[in-house]
Amino acid sequence: MEQEKASLAGTIVAWLAAFVMFFPILWMVITAFKTEEQAIAIPPLLIFHPVLSSFGAALAQSGYIHFAENSVIVSLCSTALAVLIAFPAAYAMAFQPGKRTQDLLVWMLSTKMLPPVGVLVPIYLIFRDTDLLDTRTSLVIVDALINLPIVVWMLFSFFRDIPRDILEAAHMDGVGPRGQMIHLLLPLAAPGIASAALLAIILSWNEAFWSINLTAAHAGTLATFIARYSAPEGLFWAKLSAASVLAVAPILIFGSLAQRRMVRGLTVGAVK
Amino acid sequence: MARLELRKVGKTFNNFEAVKSVDLTIEDREFVVFVGPSGCGKTTLLRMIAGLEDITSGDLYIDGERANAVPPDKRGLAMVFQSYALYPHMTVARNMGFALKMAGVPKAEVEEKVRAAARILQLEPLLDRRPRMLSGGQRQRVAIGRAIVRNPKGFLFDEPLSNLDAALRVQMRIELVKLHQDLAVTMIYVTHDQVEAMTMADRIVVLNQGHIEQVGTPLELYHQPANLFVAGFIGSPKMNFFPSRAVAVGRGDATLELSPNHALSFPVPSGMSPGALAPGASVTLGLRPEHLFLANDGPLSGQVDVVEHLGVETLAYIKAVNGEMITVRADDLSPVAAGDRVSIALHPGRGSLFDAGGKAIFHLSPA
Ligand SMILES: Nc1ncnc2c1ncn2[C@@H]1O[C@H](COP(=O)(O)OP(=O)(O)O)[C@@H](O)[C@H]1O
Ligand SMILES: [Mg+2]
Numbered sequence: 001m002e003q004e005k006a007s008l009a010g011t012i013v014a015w016l017a018a019f020v021m022f023f024p025i026l027w028m029v030i031t032a033f034k035t036e037e038q039a040i041a042i043p044p045l046l047i048f049h050p051v052l053s054s055f056g057a058a059l060a061q062s063g064y065i066h067f068a069e070n071s072v073i074v075s076l077c078s079t080a081l082a083v084l085i086a087f088p089a090a091y092a093m094a095f096q097p098g099k100r101t102q103d104l105l106v107w108m109l110s111t112k113m114l115p116p117v118g119v120l121v122p123i124y125l126i127f128r129d130t131d132l133l134d135t136r137t138s139l140v141i142v143d144a145l146i147n148l149p150i151v152v153w154m155l156f157s158f159f160r161d162i163p164r165d166i167l168e169a170a171h172m173d174g175v176g177p178r179g180q181m182i183h184l185l186l187p188l189a190a191p192g193i194a195s196a197a198l199l200a201i202i203l204s205w206n207e208a209f210w211s212i213n214l215t216a217a218h219a220g221t222l223a224t225f226i227a228r229y230s231a232p233e234g235l236f237w238a239k240l241s242a243a244s245v246l247a248v249a250p251i252l253i254f255g256s257l258a259q260r261r262m263v264r265g266l267t268v269g270a271v272k
Numbered sequence: 273m274a275r276l277e278l279r280k281v282g283k284t285f286n287n288f289e290a291v292k293s294v295d296l297t298i299e300d301r302e303f304v305v306f307v308g309p310s311g312c313g314k315t316t317l318l319r320m321i322a323g324l325e326d327i328t329s330g331d332l333y334i335d336g337e338r339a340n341a342v343p344p345d346k347r348g349l350a351m352v353f354q355s356y357a358l359y360p361h362m363t364v365a366r367n368m369g370f371a372l373k374m375a376g377v378p379k380a381e382v383e384e385k386v387r388a389a390a391r392i393l394q395l396e397p398l399l400d401r402r403p404r405m406l407s408g409g410q411r412q413r414v415a416i417g418r419a420i421v422r423n424p425k426g427f428l429f430d431e432p433l434s435n436l437d438a439a440l441r442v443q444m445r446i447e448l449v450k451l452h453q454d455l456a457v458t459m460i461y462v463t464h465d466q467v468e469a470m471t472m473a474d475r476i477v478v479l480n481q482g483h484i485e486q487v488g489t490p491l492e493l494y495h496q497p498a499n500l501f502v503a504g505f506i507g508s509p510k511m512n513f514f515p516s517r518a519v520a521v522g523r524g525d526a527t528l529e530l531s532p533n534h535a536l537s538f539p540v541p542s543g544m545s546p547g548a549l550a551p552g553a554s555v556t557l558g559l560r561p562e563h564l565f566l567a568n569d570g571p572l573s574g575q576v577d578v579v580e581h582l583g584v585e586t587l588a589y590i591k592a593v594n595g596e597m598i599t600v601r602a603d604d605l606s607p608v609a610a611g612d613r614v615s616i617a618l619h620p621g622r623g624s625l626f627d628a629g630g631k632a633i634f635h636l637s638p639a
Contacts, residue, residue, distance in 0.1 A: 174375055
C-alpha cells in the first residue's frame with residue numbers, strides 16, 4: 001500500500017516534469033494555429049478555432065523552401081564528410097592504437113567543451129578571406145568538424161566490438177586495411193555507422209550558432225530562418241510559431257522515424 | 273612443401289619476454305604440436321610463424337628463405353583461430369571463398385574450390401548458411417575449410433578444439449589427423465591439452481615460460497622426459513615425484529632416502545656415467561602410476577583416499593604416511609576401496625631419476 005502510494009507520487013512527479021519541459025513546444029504548436037490577435041490575447045486562449053493562416057503567411061513571405069533546402073543539403077553533406085573522415089580515423093584508433101590513442105580520443109571530445117564563441121572571430125575571418133561567407137560549403141565544413149569527435153567516438157566503440165581475430169583472418173587471407181574496411185568493417189558496423197550518421201544529421205540540422213553567424217539569405221538554414229524571421233517582421237507570435245513549427249517538424253518526424261534504429265545502434269554491439 | 277626453421281626466435285612485448293630464443297626445425301609434412309601451460313608463449317610463437325606478430329629477434333626460414341619480413345598472406349600458410357574468426361555477415365560459401373575472390377580468382381574457379389573443400393569436410397548442405405546458424409563443430413569445420421580452399425603448404429591451428437564439447441573434440445581430433453594424411457601438408461597445432469598433443473602429434477614441442485623444454489615424439493616425451501617439467505606435464509594422471517637423497521650409490525643400484533628412516537633400493541643402469549649420481553645428492557624419483565602396484569609388502573604405504581573406476585583400469589589416489597599423494601594405476605578387477613590401508617611396490621626396471629636442478633639423470637626402461 002505504502003509502496004503503491006510512493007510509486008503513484010513518483011509517476012505524477014515524472015509526468016509533471018515532462019509536461020514542464022514539453023510545455024514550450026506544446027505552446028508553440030498551439031500558437032501556430034491561432035490568429036495574431038488570439039496569440040497575444042490575455043488571458044491566453046485555450047479554446048479557439050484553429051486556423052492555418054499563419055502557416056500560409058510564414059511560407060509565403062520568407063522563402064521557407066529555400067532555407068529548408070539549405071538545411072537538408074548542409075546536414076546531409078556535413079554528415080557524409082564527417083563519416084568519411086571518421087571512418088578511417090576510428091579504424092586506425094581501434095585496430096592500430098598507438099601509445100597516445102586514448103589521450104587523443106579524450107582530447108577530441110574535450111574540444112566540445114570549448115565555447116564556440118571563443119573561435120568565432122578566427123573562423124569568421126578564415127571564411128571571409130576564402131570568400132566562403134554565406135555559402136553552404138562553409139556550413140558543411142563547420143558542421144562536419146563540430147560533429148567529428150562524436151562520430152569518431154561512436155565508430156570507434158563500434159569497431160572495438162568487432163573481434164580482432166576476424167580482421168587478422170582477413171589479413172591472413174591477403175586482405176589489406178582498405179579491403180578490410182570495405183568488405184568487413186563497413187557491413188559489420190553498418191548499424192553503428194547508421195546511428196552515428198543519424199545523430200550527426202540531427203545535430204547538424206539543429207546547429208544554430210554558426211549558421212546564424214556565418215550565413216545570411218543565401219546559404220542560411222532553418223535555424224537562420226527563425227532567427228531572421230523574428231527581427232524584421234516585428235513580434236508576430238502566431239507567424240513566428242508557425243515558422244518555428246515548420247523548422248522543427250522535419251527533424252522531429254525524421255528523428256522519431258529513426259529513433260528505434262538509433263537506440264538499437266547505440267545500445268547493442270555490431271556483431272554478436 | 274613447407275619446411276620451417278626457427279633460429280633463436282624471440283618476442284618481447286614492452287620489456288616482457290614472451291618467447292625466448294627458440295630453435296626449432298619443422299620438417300615438410302610433419303604434424304607438430306606446441307603444448308604447454310596457458311601463458312607459456314604458444315600463441316605468440318604461432319603468430320610469429322603466421323606473420324601476425326613481428327619477430328623481435330632471430331630468424332624464421334620457410335623452405336630455406338628468410339621470412340621475417342614476408343607478409344602473412346605471402347607465406348603460404350593458413351591459420352585456424354580458436355574463435356574460428358568467421359566473417360559473420362557472409363555465408364559459409366563466401367567465407368570459404370573470400371581469400372580467393374580477393375585475390376582475383378575467377379568466380380567459377382572459386383566456386384569449384386569451395387565445393388571441393390566442402391565435400392572433404394561434409395559442409396555441402398551448409399554452404400548457404402551464415403555462421404550464426406551453425407553449431408560449434410560446424411563453425412570449426414568452416415574455419416578449416418576456409419584454410420583448405422587457399423591450398424596452403426602449411427596449416428597453423430591455435431587451440432582449434434577448445435570451444436567444443438568433449439565428444440566432438442575426440443571426433444575432430446581424428447578428423448584432423450585424417451586431414452593431415454590426406455592433404456600431406458605441414459601442420460602446426462597449438463594446445464594446452466597434453467592428451468591432444470599425445471594423440472595427434474608426430475612430434476611434440478613442450479613450451480614453458482617462453483622457452484622449449486623438450487622436443488620429441490609422444491612416446492619419447494612420455495618415456496624419456498628431459499626434465500621434471502616435461503615429466504609432470506606429459507601423462508595423465510601425472511607422474512608421482514618423490515624428493516629424496518641418494519645415500520649410497522653402488523654398481524647396480526642406489527639407495528634413496530625418501531624421508532628419514534625410510535629408504536629404498538633403486539636400480540641404476542650400467543651405462544650411467546660415473547659422477548652423474550653422487551652419494552649425498554638431492555634427487556627426485558619419478559614414477560608413473562603404472563610403475564607402481566598394490567602389493568602385500570612394498571616399500572611405500574598409505575591410506576587410499578579416492579578410487580576411480582575407469583573400466584579398463586582403476587586409479588587409486590593414496591595418501592602416503594608423510595602426507596604426499598601417490599597415484600597408482602591398478603587393473604580393472606582390483607578390489608581396492610577408499611579407506612583401505614595399502615602397501616605399494618615398484619615395478620622393477622621402471623621410473624626416472626632427476627637431479628636437484630630437475631634434469632633427468634636416467635630413465636629405466638624394461639629389458
Ligand atoms: N600483445 C601482447 N602484449 C603484451 N603481452 C602479451 C601480448 N600477447 C601475449 N602477451 C603475453 O605473452 C605471454 C604469452 O602469451 P601467449 O602466447 O598468448 O600464451 P599461450 O598461447 O601459451 O597461452 C603471456 O604472458 C601474455 O600475457
Ligand atoms: Mg594461446
